[in-house]
Amino acid sequence: xxxxxxxxxxxxxxxxxxxxxxxxxxxxxxxxxxxxxxxxxxxxxxxxxxxxxxxxxxxxxxxxxxxxxxxxxxxxxxxxxxxxxxxxxxxxxxxxxxxxxxxxxxxxxxxxxxxxxxxxxxxxxxxxxxxxxxxxxxxxxxxxxxxxxxxxxxxxxxxxxxxxxxxxxxxxxxxxxxxxxxxxxxxxxxxxxxxxxxxxxxxxxxxxxxxxxxxxxxxxxxxxxxxxxxxxxxxxxxxxxxxxxxxxxxxxxxxxxxxxxxxxxxxxxxxxxxxxxxxxxxxxxxxxxxxxxxxxxxxxxxxxxxxxxxxxxxxxxxxxxxxxxxxxxxxxxxxxxxxxxxxxxxxxxxxxxxxxxxxxxxxxxx
Amino acid sequence: xxxxxxxxxxxxxxxxxxxxxxxxxxxxxxxxxxxxxxxxxxxxxxxxxxxxxxxxxxxxxxxxxxxxxxxxxxxxxxxxxxxxxxxxxxxxxxxxxxxxxxxxxxxxxxxxxxxxxxxxxxxxxxxxxxxxxxxxxxxxxxxxxxxxxxxxxxxxxxxxxxxxxxx
Ligand code: SF4
Ligand code: SF4
Numbered sequence: 001x002x003x004x005x006x007x008x009x010x011x012x013x014x015x016x017x018x019x020x021x022x023x024x025x026x027x028x029x030x031x032x033x034x035x036x037x038x039x040x041x042x043x044x045x046x047x048x049x050x051x052x053x054x055x056x057x058x059x060x061x062x063x064x065x066x067x068x069x070x071x072x073x074x075x076x077x078x079x080x081x082x083x084x085x086x087x088x089x090x091x092x093x094x095x096x097x098x099x100x101x102x103x104x105x106x107x108x109x110x111x112x113x114x115x116x117x118x119x120x121x122x123x124x125x126x127x128x129x130x131x132x133x134x135x136x137x138x139x140x141x142x143x144x145x146x147x148x149x150x151x152x153x154x155x156x157x158x159x160x161x162x163x164x165x166x167x168x169x170x171x172x173x174x175x176x177x178x179x180x181x182x183x184x185x186x187x188x189x190x191x192x193x194x195x196x197x198x199x200x201x202x203x204x205x206x207x208x209x210x211x212x213x214x215x216x217x218x219x220x221x222x223x224x225x226x227x228x229x230x231x232x233x234x235x236x237x238x239x240x241x242x243x244x245x246x247x248x249x250x251x252x253x254x255x256x257x258x259x260x261x262x263x264x265x266x267x268x269x270x271x272x273x274x275x276x277x278x279x280x281x282x283x284x285x286x287x288x289x290x291x292x293x294x295x296x297x298x299x300x301x302x303x304x305x306x307x308x309x310x311x312x313x314x315x316x317x318x319x320x321x322x323x324x325x326x327x328x329x330x331x332x333x334x335x336x337x338x339x340x341x342x343x344x345x346x347x348x349x350x351x352x353x354x355x356x357x358x359x360x361x362x363x364x365x366x
Numbered sequence: 367x368x369x370x371x372x373x374x375x376x377x378x379x380x381x382x383x384x385x386x387x388x389x390x391x392x393x394x395x396x397x398x399x400x401x402x403x404x405x406x407x408x409x410x411x412x413x414x415x416x417x418x419x420x421x422x423x424x425x426x427x428x429x430x431x432x433x434x435x436x437x438x439x440x441x442x443x444x445x446x447x448x449x450x451x452x453x454x455x456x457x458x459x460x461x462x463x464x465x466x467x468x469x470x471x472x473x474x475x476x477x478x479x480x481x482x483x484x485x486x487x488x489x490x491x492x493x494x495x496x497x498x499x500x501x502x503x504x505x506x507x508x509x510x511x512x513x514x515x516x517x518x519x520x521x522x523x524x525x526x527x528x529x530x531x532x533x
Contacts, residue, residue, distance in 0.1 A: 058482070061478055061480045139418070142421060143419075143420065145420065146420035150480075152480045164418070164419070164420060191377075191381060192382060
Protein backbone atom coordinates (compact mmCIF):
# COMPACT_ATOMS: atom_id res chain seq x y z
CA UNK A 1 0.00 0.00 0.00
CA UNK A 2 2.76 2.47 0.92
CA UNK A 3 5.17 1.02 -1.53
CA UNK A 4 5.35 3.81 -4.05
CA UNK A 5 4.63 6.70 -1.79
CA UNK A 6 7.29 9.17 -0.83
CA UNK A 7 6.98 11.16 2.32
CA UNK A 8 8.11 14.75 2.67
CA UNK A 9 9.24 15.95 6.05
CA UNK A 10 10.99 18.96 7.53
CA UNK A 11 14.03 18.59 9.75
CA UNK A 12 14.19 21.77 11.78
CA UNK A 13 14.20 24.78 11.96
CA UNK A 14 13.93 24.01 15.65
CA UNK A 15 15.69 20.73 15.96
CA UNK A 16 18.48 20.22 18.49
CA UNK A 17 20.87 18.59 16.04
CA UNK A 18 20.62 21.13 13.23
CA UNK A 19 22.93 23.48 15.17
CA UNK A 20 20.74 26.52 15.07
CA UNK A 21 17.89 27.39 12.80
CA UNK A 22 18.56 25.27 9.76
CA UNK A 23 15.60 23.68 8.06
CA UNK A 24 16.18 20.70 5.81
CA UNK A 25 13.45 19.59 3.45
CA UNK A 26 13.61 15.85 3.02
CA UNK A 27 11.79 13.44 0.77
CA UNK A 28 11.91 9.92 2.09
CA UNK A 29 11.39 6.56 0.50
CA UNK A 30 11.05 4.40 3.58
CA UNK A 31 14.14 5.35 5.50
CA UNK A 32 16.18 6.40 2.51
CA UNK A 33 16.54 10.03 1.60
CA UNK A 34 15.76 10.65 -2.04
CA UNK A 35 15.77 14.41 -2.02
CA UNK A 36 17.33 16.87 0.41
CA UNK A 37 17.33 20.65 0.30
CA UNK A 38 18.66 22.90 3.06
CA UNK A 39 16.54 26.00 3.62
CA UNK A 40 18.35 28.92 5.17
CA UNK A 41 17.71 32.53 6.05
CA UNK A 42 16.10 32.31 9.46
CA UNK A 43 18.95 34.21 11.10
CA UNK A 44 19.51 36.85 8.43
CA UNK A 45 20.49 40.21 9.90
CA UNK A 46 22.03 41.89 6.88
CA UNK A 47 25.53 42.16 8.30
CA UNK A 48 27.00 43.11 4.94
CA UNK A 49 24.60 46.01 4.48
CA UNK A 50 25.01 47.21 8.06
CA UNK A 51 28.79 47.29 7.59
CA UNK A 52 28.40 49.43 4.49
CA UNK A 53 26.72 52.07 6.63
CA UNK A 54 29.38 52.01 9.34
CA UNK A 55 32.97 53.14 9.42
CA UNK A 56 35.84 50.73 8.84
CA UNK A 57 36.64 50.88 12.54
CA UNK A 58 33.12 50.00 13.66
CA UNK A 59 32.63 47.16 11.21
CA UNK A 60 34.56 44.70 13.28
CA UNK A 61 31.85 44.22 15.89
CA UNK A 62 29.55 42.76 13.24
CA UNK A 63 32.09 40.16 12.22
CA UNK A 64 32.04 38.83 15.81
CA UNK A 65 28.42 37.95 15.37
CA UNK A 66 28.71 35.98 12.18
CA UNK A 67 30.43 32.82 13.31
CA UNK A 68 30.04 33.19 17.02
CA UNK A 69 32.04 30.05 17.78
CA UNK A 70 35.15 31.52 16.17
CA UNK A 71 34.87 35.26 16.61
CA UNK A 72 38.62 35.82 16.80
CA UNK A 73 39.18 34.24 13.39
CA UNK A 74 36.52 36.52 11.92
CA UNK A 75 38.12 39.56 13.55
CA UNK A 76 41.48 38.60 12.11
CA UNK A 77 40.06 38.39 8.59
CA UNK A 78 38.36 41.77 8.92
CA UNK A 79 41.44 43.50 10.35
CA UNK A 80 43.72 42.06 7.68
CA UNK A 81 41.36 42.87 4.82
CA UNK A 82 41.29 46.48 5.99
CA UNK A 83 45.04 46.59 6.39
CA UNK A 84 45.36 45.37 2.83
CA UNK A 85 42.94 48.08 1.69
CA UNK A 86 44.84 50.87 3.43
CA UNK A 87 48.32 49.44 2.96
CA UNK A 88 49.16 49.22 6.66
CA UNK A 89 51.99 47.04 7.94
CA UNK A 90 51.34 45.46 11.31
CA UNK A 91 54.19 45.15 13.86
CA UNK A 92 55.63 41.71 14.27
CA UNK A 93 54.65 41.23 17.87
CA UNK A 94 51.05 41.97 16.99
CA UNK A 95 51.22 39.39 14.20
CA UNK A 96 52.42 36.75 16.62
CA UNK A 97 49.77 37.50 19.20
CA UNK A 98 47.12 37.43 16.49
CA UNK A 99 48.37 34.07 15.26
CA UNK A 100 48.34 32.64 18.74
CA UNK A 101 44.83 33.83 19.55
CA UNK A 102 43.61 32.62 16.19
CA UNK A 103 44.91 29.15 16.91
CA UNK A 104 43.31 29.17 20.34
CA UNK A 105 40.12 30.05 18.60
CA UNK A 106 40.55 27.15 16.20
CA UNK A 107 40.87 24.88 19.21
CA UNK A 108 37.73 26.31 20.77
CA UNK A 109 35.79 25.94 17.54
CA UNK A 110 36.96 22.38 16.94
CA UNK A 111 36.19 21.46 20.54
CA UNK A 112 32.66 22.73 20.19
CA UNK A 113 32.37 20.79 16.93
CA UNK A 114 33.62 17.62 18.62
CA UNK A 115 31.27 18.10 21.54
CA UNK A 116 28.12 18.71 19.54
CA UNK A 117 28.91 16.23 16.78
CA UNK A 118 29.53 13.47 19.31
CA UNK A 119 26.38 14.43 21.20
CA UNK A 120 24.32 14.24 18.00
CA UNK A 121 25.57 10.76 17.30
CA UNK A 122 25.10 9.66 20.88
CA UNK A 123 28.36 10.06 22.78
CA UNK A 124 27.46 12.22 25.71
CA UNK A 125 30.69 12.08 27.70
CA UNK A 126 32.86 13.84 25.15
CA UNK A 127 30.48 16.77 25.19
CA UNK A 128 31.19 17.48 28.84
CA UNK A 129 34.94 16.94 28.59
CA UNK A 130 35.36 19.11 25.50
CA UNK A 131 33.43 21.97 27.03
CA UNK A 132 35.70 21.80 30.07
CA UNK A 133 38.73 22.61 27.93
CA UNK A 134 36.88 25.18 25.90
CA UNK A 135 36.15 27.03 29.12
CA UNK A 136 39.87 27.59 29.66
CA UNK A 137 40.21 29.07 26.18
CA UNK A 138 37.28 31.38 26.78
CA UNK A 139 38.89 32.48 30.04
CA UNK A 140 41.98 33.38 28.05
CA UNK A 141 39.84 35.38 25.64
CA UNK A 142 38.40 37.20 28.59
CA UNK A 143 41.83 37.91 30.02
CA UNK A 144 43.07 39.30 26.71
CA UNK A 145 40.18 41.39 25.48
CA UNK A 146 37.54 41.35 28.20
CA UNK A 147 34.91 39.27 26.49
CA UNK A 148 34.42 35.58 26.02
CA UNK A 149 32.48 35.07 22.81
CA UNK A 150 32.02 38.36 20.99
CA UNK A 151 35.63 39.29 21.34
CA UNK A 152 36.30 42.32 19.11
CA UNK A 153 39.88 41.29 19.72
CA UNK A 154 41.93 43.21 17.15
CA UNK A 155 42.11 46.68 15.73
CA UNK A 156 43.00 47.81 12.24
CA UNK A 157 46.76 48.25 12.44
CA UNK A 158 47.47 45.91 15.33
CA UNK A 159 46.04 45.32 18.76
CA UNK A 160 44.47 47.57 21.31
CA UNK A 161 46.58 46.34 24.18
CA UNK A 162 49.46 43.99 24.74
CA UNK A 163 48.99 40.63 26.41
CA UNK A 164 47.88 40.98 30.02
CA UNK A 165 50.32 40.03 32.80
CA UNK A 166 50.08 36.38 33.67
CA UNK A 167 48.84 35.36 30.22
CA UNK A 168 51.94 33.28 29.58
CA UNK A 169 51.22 31.20 32.65
CA UNK A 170 47.68 30.49 31.48
CA UNK A 171 48.95 29.37 28.08
CA UNK A 172 51.61 27.15 29.62
CA UNK A 173 49.10 25.53 31.92
CA UNK A 174 46.76 24.89 29.04
CA UNK A 175 49.42 23.49 26.72
CA UNK A 176 50.69 21.18 29.46
CA UNK A 177 47.36 19.47 29.91
CA UNK A 178 45.83 19.69 26.43
CA UNK A 179 47.59 16.69 24.81
CA UNK A 180 46.33 14.38 27.57
CA UNK A 181 42.83 15.74 27.07
CA UNK A 182 43.02 15.05 23.34
CA UNK A 183 44.11 11.51 24.08
CA UNK A 184 41.16 11.15 26.37
CA UNK A 185 38.71 12.11 23.61
CA UNK A 186 40.40 9.76 21.21
CA UNK A 187 40.31 6.91 23.67
CA UNK A 188 36.62 7.51 24.11
CA UNK A 189 35.80 7.71 20.41
CA UNK A 190 38.38 6.44 17.92
CA UNK A 191 38.05 2.78 18.79
CA UNK A 192 34.48 2.83 19.95
CA UNK A 193 32.41 0.43 17.87
CA UNK A 194 29.26 2.51 17.95
CA UNK A 195 31.13 5.63 16.89
CA UNK A 196 32.81 3.73 14.08
CA UNK A 197 29.55 2.23 12.84
CA UNK A 198 27.91 5.64 12.81
CA UNK A 199 30.75 7.43 11.02
CA UNK A 200 32.74 5.14 8.72
CA UNK A 201 31.42 5.34 5.19
CA UNK A 202 28.75 7.85 6.17
CA UNK A 203 28.19 11.14 4.29
CA UNK A 204 30.87 10.63 1.68
CA UNK A 205 31.97 13.54 -0.47
CA UNK A 206 34.63 12.82 -3.06
CA UNK A 207 37.42 15.25 -3.83
CA UNK A 208 35.97 16.03 -7.28
CA UNK A 209 32.58 16.91 -5.82
CA UNK A 210 34.14 18.91 -3.02
CA UNK A 211 36.21 21.01 -5.40
CA UNK A 212 33.28 21.45 -7.80
CA UNK A 213 31.10 22.71 -4.95
CA UNK A 214 33.79 25.00 -3.58
CA UNK A 215 34.00 23.21 -0.25
CA UNK A 216 37.01 24.19 1.87
CA UNK A 217 38.44 23.46 5.27
CA UNK A 218 38.64 20.09 7.02
CA UNK A 219 35.90 18.66 4.80
CA UNK A 220 38.08 19.18 1.73
CA UNK A 221 41.22 17.98 3.46
CA UNK A 222 39.51 14.78 4.54
CA UNK A 223 38.94 14.09 0.84
CA UNK A 224 42.69 14.14 0.24
CA UNK A 225 43.23 17.69 -1.03
CA UNK A 226 45.96 19.35 1.05
CA UNK A 227 44.63 22.89 0.61
CA UNK A 228 45.13 25.14 3.58
CA UNK A 229 45.31 28.91 3.17
CA UNK A 230 47.72 29.14 6.07
CA UNK A 231 50.19 27.26 3.85
CA UNK A 232 49.05 28.33 0.38
CA UNK A 233 48.80 32.10 0.99
CA UNK A 234 50.34 32.69 4.42
CA UNK A 235 48.94 35.58 6.41
CA UNK A 236 49.64 36.90 9.93
CA UNK A 237 52.74 35.04 11.15
CA UNK A 238 51.95 31.67 9.58
CA UNK A 239 54.85 31.93 7.13
CA UNK A 240 57.25 31.55 10.06
CA UNK A 241 55.43 28.67 11.71
CA UNK A 242 56.26 25.03 11.27
CA UNK A 243 53.17 22.86 11.05
CA UNK A 244 51.63 20.15 8.92
CA UNK A 245 48.38 20.03 7.03
CA UNK A 246 46.73 16.72 7.93
CA UNK A 247 44.87 14.96 5.13
CA UNK A 248 42.94 11.73 4.77
CA UNK A 249 41.65 10.09 1.65
CA UNK A 250 38.55 8.24 2.87
CA UNK A 251 36.34 11.35 2.58
CA UNK A 252 33.79 10.13 5.11
CA UNK A 253 32.71 11.36 8.51
CA UNK A 254 35.33 9.33 10.33
CA UNK A 255 38.11 10.79 8.17
CA UNK A 256 36.91 14.30 8.94
CA UNK A 257 36.96 13.47 12.62
CA UNK A 258 40.56 12.28 12.36
CA UNK A 259 41.60 15.34 10.34
CA UNK A 260 40.12 17.74 12.88
CA UNK A 261 41.71 15.91 15.80
CA UNK A 262 45.09 16.11 14.11
CA UNK A 263 44.51 19.78 13.33
CA UNK A 264 44.04 20.43 17.02
CA UNK A 265 47.46 18.89 17.69
CA UNK A 266 48.99 21.14 15.03
CA UNK A 267 47.27 24.18 16.52
CA UNK A 268 48.79 23.40 19.90
CA UNK A 269 52.16 23.18 18.16
CA UNK A 270 51.69 26.59 16.54
CA UNK A 271 50.73 28.14 19.87
CA UNK A 272 53.89 26.71 21.43
CA UNK A 273 55.99 28.20 18.63
CA UNK A 274 54.29 31.59 19.02
CA UNK A 275 55.03 31.55 22.74
CA UNK A 276 58.67 30.57 22.21
CA UNK A 277 59.43 33.04 19.46
CA UNK A 278 57.35 35.99 20.66
CA UNK A 279 59.23 39.12 19.56
CA UNK A 280 59.34 42.31 21.60
CA UNK A 281 58.14 45.64 20.32
CA UNK A 282 55.03 47.72 19.78
CA UNK A 283 51.67 46.14 19.05
CA UNK A 284 50.06 48.97 17.11
CA UNK A 285 51.12 50.55 13.83
CA UNK A 286 50.78 54.29 13.30
CA UNK A 287 47.51 54.84 11.50
CA UNK A 288 45.53 58.01 10.83
CA UNK A 289 42.73 58.66 13.28
CA UNK A 290 40.04 58.64 10.62
CA UNK A 291 40.53 56.06 7.89
CA UNK A 292 39.55 57.35 4.46
CA UNK A 293 39.59 54.94 1.56
CA UNK A 294 40.71 55.41 -2.02
CA UNK A 295 38.99 53.76 -4.95
CA UNK A 296 40.27 50.29 -4.35
CA UNK A 297 39.08 46.76 -3.87
CA UNK A 298 40.54 43.84 -1.96
CA UNK A 299 39.72 40.23 -1.37
CA UNK A 300 41.40 38.70 1.63
CA UNK A 301 41.02 35.03 2.45
CA UNK A 302 41.92 33.46 5.76
CA UNK A 303 41.68 29.92 7.02
CA UNK A 304 38.90 30.08 9.59
CA UNK A 305 38.27 26.89 11.59
CA UNK A 306 35.48 26.01 9.18
CA UNK A 307 37.21 26.76 5.90
CA UNK A 308 38.09 29.67 3.68
CA UNK A 309 36.73 32.87 5.13
CA UNK A 310 37.01 35.66 2.57
CA UNK A 311 36.29 39.34 2.95
CA UNK A 312 35.68 41.43 -0.15
CA UNK A 313 35.89 45.17 0.44
CA UNK A 314 35.47 48.03 -1.98
CA UNK A 315 36.53 51.51 -0.95
CA UNK A 316 35.12 54.76 -2.20
CA UNK A 317 37.23 57.89 -2.59
CA UNK A 318 37.19 60.02 0.54
CA UNK A 319 34.60 57.89 2.26
CA UNK A 320 34.96 56.41 5.72
CA UNK A 321 32.63 53.51 4.96
CA UNK A 322 33.13 50.57 2.66
CA UNK A 323 31.29 51.01 -0.62
CA UNK A 324 30.66 47.29 -0.85
CA UNK A 325 31.29 44.55 1.63
CA UNK A 326 30.86 40.87 0.99
CA UNK A 327 31.69 37.82 3.06
CA UNK A 328 32.56 34.47 1.60
CA UNK A 329 31.39 32.43 4.54
CA UNK A 330 32.82 28.91 4.70
CA UNK A 331 29.69 27.49 6.32
CA UNK A 332 27.42 28.80 3.59
CA UNK A 333 29.40 27.16 0.83
CA UNK A 334 30.09 23.95 2.73
CA UNK A 335 26.37 23.54 3.38
CA UNK A 336 25.73 23.30 -0.36
CA UNK A 337 27.33 19.87 -0.26
CA UNK A 338 24.67 18.51 2.12
CA UNK A 339 22.40 17.10 -0.65
CA UNK A 340 25.39 15.31 -2.18
CA UNK A 341 26.24 13.76 1.17
CA UNK A 342 22.78 12.86 2.36
CA UNK A 343 20.88 11.77 -0.76
CA UNK A 344 20.79 8.02 -1.01
CA UNK A 345 21.67 7.60 2.64
CA UNK A 346 19.54 6.84 5.64
CA UNK A 347 17.62 9.49 7.50
CA UNK A 348 19.54 8.77 10.71
CA UNK A 349 22.76 9.66 8.94
CA UNK A 350 21.74 13.17 7.98
CA UNK A 351 22.42 14.21 11.57
CA UNK A 352 25.97 12.97 11.17
CA UNK A 353 26.25 14.81 7.84
CA UNK A 354 25.13 18.12 9.35
CA UNK A 355 27.43 17.64 12.31
CA UNK A 356 30.45 16.80 10.23
CA UNK A 357 30.07 19.94 8.11
CA UNK A 358 30.46 21.98 11.30
CA UNK A 359 28.06 24.71 10.34
CA UNK A 360 27.13 27.78 12.33
CA UNK A 361 23.94 29.38 11.17
CA UNK A 362 24.96 32.85 12.24
CA UNK A 363 27.56 32.76 9.52
CA UNK A 364 25.45 31.09 6.85
CA UNK A 365 22.59 33.56 7.06
CA UNK A 366 24.70 36.54 8.10
CA UNK B 367 40.54 -14.94 15.16
CA UNK B 368 41.87 -11.74 16.62
CA UNK B 369 38.99 -9.84 15.10
CA UNK B 370 36.47 -12.27 16.48
CA UNK B 371 37.94 -11.87 19.95
CA UNK B 372 37.77 -8.12 19.66
CA UNK B 373 34.16 -8.31 18.61
CA UNK B 374 33.21 -10.67 21.41
CA UNK B 375 35.03 -8.87 24.19
CA UNK B 376 34.20 -5.15 24.17
CA UNK B 377 37.68 -3.76 24.80
CA UNK B 378 36.71 -0.44 23.22
CA UNK B 379 33.78 0.06 25.55
CA UNK B 380 35.93 -0.92 28.53
CA UNK B 381 38.49 1.69 27.50
CA UNK B 382 35.86 4.40 27.45
CA UNK B 383 34.37 3.27 30.73
CA UNK B 384 37.77 3.31 32.41
CA UNK B 385 38.15 6.99 31.51
CA UNK B 386 34.75 7.98 32.80
CA UNK B 387 35.34 5.80 35.87
CA UNK B 388 38.62 7.55 36.57
CA UNK B 389 36.95 10.93 36.40
CA UNK B 390 34.09 9.75 38.53
CA UNK B 391 36.45 8.56 41.25
CA UNK B 392 38.38 11.81 41.11
CA UNK B 393 35.22 13.79 41.63
CA UNK B 394 33.77 11.41 44.18
CA UNK B 395 36.78 11.42 46.47
CA UNK B 396 37.78 15.06 46.18
CA UNK B 397 34.53 16.99 45.96
CA UNK B 398 33.43 18.98 48.96
CA UNK B 399 36.86 18.85 50.56
CA UNK B 400 37.92 22.37 51.18
CA UNK B 401 41.61 21.82 50.50
CA UNK B 402 41.15 20.50 46.99
CA UNK B 403 40.62 23.35 44.56
CA UNK B 404 37.80 22.08 42.44
CA UNK B 405 37.71 24.41 39.53
CA UNK B 406 35.49 22.69 36.98
CA UNK B 407 32.18 23.23 38.69
CA UNK B 408 31.65 26.60 40.31
CA UNK B 409 28.71 27.23 42.58
CA UNK B 410 27.78 30.40 40.81
CA UNK B 411 25.00 32.26 42.55
CA UNK B 412 26.34 31.39 46.02
CA UNK B 413 29.98 31.97 45.19
CA UNK B 414 30.43 35.17 43.22
CA UNK B 415 32.10 34.45 39.90
CA UNK B 416 35.47 36.06 39.40
CA UNK B 417 36.04 38.15 36.28
CA UNK B 418 39.29 39.15 34.65
CA UNK B 419 40.57 42.72 35.11
CA UNK B 420 39.79 43.61 31.50
CA UNK B 421 36.20 42.41 31.68
CA UNK B 422 33.73 44.56 29.75
CA UNK B 423 30.62 45.26 31.77
CA UNK B 424 28.24 48.20 32.00
CA UNK B 425 29.18 51.70 30.92
CA UNK B 426 29.83 53.98 33.89
CA UNK B 427 30.61 57.70 34.11
CA UNK B 428 33.57 58.58 36.30
CA UNK B 429 33.95 61.50 38.68
CA UNK B 430 37.17 63.23 39.67
CA UNK B 431 38.39 63.86 43.22
CA UNK B 432 36.13 66.87 43.70
CA UNK B 433 33.09 64.82 42.78
CA UNK B 434 32.77 66.52 39.41
CA UNK B 435 31.84 64.56 36.33
CA UNK B 436 34.95 64.19 34.23
CA UNK B 437 33.14 64.17 30.89
CA UNK B 438 33.68 67.33 28.82
CA UNK B 439 31.18 66.60 26.04
CA UNK B 440 33.56 66.04 23.17
CA UNK B 441 31.01 63.59 21.75
CA UNK B 442 33.68 61.17 20.59
CA UNK B 443 31.98 58.26 22.31
CA UNK B 444 28.63 59.14 20.82
CA UNK B 445 30.11 59.15 17.35
CA UNK B 446 32.07 55.92 17.58
CA UNK B 447 29.41 53.75 19.18
CA UNK B 448 28.45 51.13 16.57
CA UNK B 449 24.89 50.87 17.82
CA UNK B 450 24.34 54.55 18.66
CA UNK B 451 23.19 54.02 22.21
CA UNK B 452 24.75 57.10 23.79
CA UNK B 453 23.01 60.48 23.66
CA UNK B 454 24.75 63.49 25.14
CA UNK B 455 23.42 67.00 25.53
CA UNK B 456 25.95 69.76 26.00
CA UNK B 457 25.37 72.33 28.69
CA UNK B 458 27.04 74.75 31.07
CA UNK B 459 27.52 74.67 34.79
CA UNK B 460 28.50 77.57 36.97
CA UNK B 461 32.10 77.67 38.04
CA UNK B 462 33.23 75.23 35.38
CA UNK B 463 35.15 76.20 32.27
CA UNK B 464 34.68 72.99 30.38
CA UNK B 465 31.30 72.04 28.93
CA UNK B 466 29.19 69.87 31.15
CA UNK B 467 26.81 67.11 30.07
CA UNK B 468 23.26 68.03 31.01
CA UNK B 469 22.07 64.74 29.63
CA UNK B 470 24.00 61.50 29.22
CA UNK B 471 21.59 58.78 28.16
CA UNK B 472 22.63 55.20 27.71
CA UNK B 473 20.30 52.59 26.25
CA UNK B 474 21.72 49.39 27.64
CA UNK B 475 19.46 47.01 25.75
CA UNK B 476 21.26 47.81 22.51
CA UNK B 477 24.79 48.13 23.89
CA UNK B 478 27.04 45.35 22.65
CA UNK B 479 29.80 45.90 25.23
CA UNK B 480 32.53 46.50 22.67
CA UNK B 481 34.47 49.13 24.66
CA UNK B 482 34.91 51.38 21.62
CA UNK B 483 33.49 54.32 23.60
CA UNK B 484 36.05 53.95 26.38
CA UNK B 485 38.81 53.63 23.81
CA UNK B 486 37.77 56.81 22.01
CA UNK B 487 37.48 58.93 25.16
CA UNK B 488 40.59 61.07 25.44
CA UNK B 489 39.73 62.27 28.95
CA UNK B 490 39.35 58.89 30.68
CA UNK B 491 35.93 59.87 31.82
CA UNK B 492 34.10 56.59 31.20
CA UNK B 493 34.84 52.94 31.90
CA UNK B 494 33.08 49.64 31.52
CA UNK B 495 32.71 48.23 35.00
CA UNK B 496 32.86 44.58 36.01
CA UNK B 497 29.17 43.92 36.28
CA UNK B 498 27.59 41.08 34.40
CA UNK B 499 24.30 40.52 36.22
CA UNK B 500 22.41 43.12 34.26
CA UNK B 501 19.06 41.48 33.63
CA UNK B 502 15.91 43.32 34.60
CA UNK B 503 12.20 42.70 34.36
CA UNK B 504 11.23 45.98 32.73
CA UNK B 505 12.48 47.43 29.53
CA UNK B 506 12.59 50.94 31.02
CA UNK B 507 15.26 49.81 33.46
CA UNK B 508 17.67 49.52 30.57
CA UNK B 509 17.45 53.24 29.85
CA UNK B 510 20.05 54.69 32.14
CA UNK B 511 20.57 58.39 32.51
CA UNK B 512 22.17 60.98 34.76
CA UNK B 513 19.28 60.82 37.20
CA UNK B 514 17.45 57.81 38.43
CA UNK B 515 16.77 56.03 41.63
CA UNK B 516 18.15 52.59 41.19
CA UNK B 517 19.97 53.00 37.92
CA UNK B 518 22.19 55.91 37.05
CA UNK B 519 25.37 56.41 35.17
CA UNK B 520 27.72 56.66 38.17
CA UNK B 521 26.78 53.65 40.20
CA UNK B 522 26.61 50.02 39.25
CA UNK B 523 23.17 48.63 38.59
CA UNK B 524 21.63 47.05 41.67
CA UNK B 525 22.03 43.30 41.79
CA UNK B 526 19.07 41.28 42.89
CA UNK B 527 16.89 44.38 42.96
CA UNK B 528 15.70 44.15 39.46
CA UNK B 529 13.23 46.92 38.94
CA UNK B 530 12.91 50.61 39.67
CA UNK B 531 9.28 49.90 40.43
CA UNK B 532 10.32 47.71 43.35
CA UNK B 533 11.73 50.48 45.51
S1 SF4 C 1 30.35 49.52 24.73
FE1 SF4 C 1 30.13 49.75 22.51
S2 SF4 C 1 27.93 49.60 22.15
FE2 SF4 C 1 28.18 49.97 24.35
S3 SF4 C 1 28.04 52.18 24.56
FE3 SF4 C 1 30.22 51.72 24.33
S4 SF4 C 1 30.60 51.92 22.12
FE4 SF4 C 1 28.39 51.77 22.39
S1 SF4 D 1 34.35 60.75 24.84
FE1 SF4 D 1 34.60 61.00 27.06
S2 SF4 D 1 34.74 63.23 27.34
FE2 SF4 D 1 33.94 62.90 25.27
S3 SF4 D 1 31.71 62.98 25.52
FE3 SF4 D 1 32.29 60.82 25.72
S4 SF4 D 1 32.59 60.50 27.90
FE4 SF4 D 1 32.58 62.70 27.57
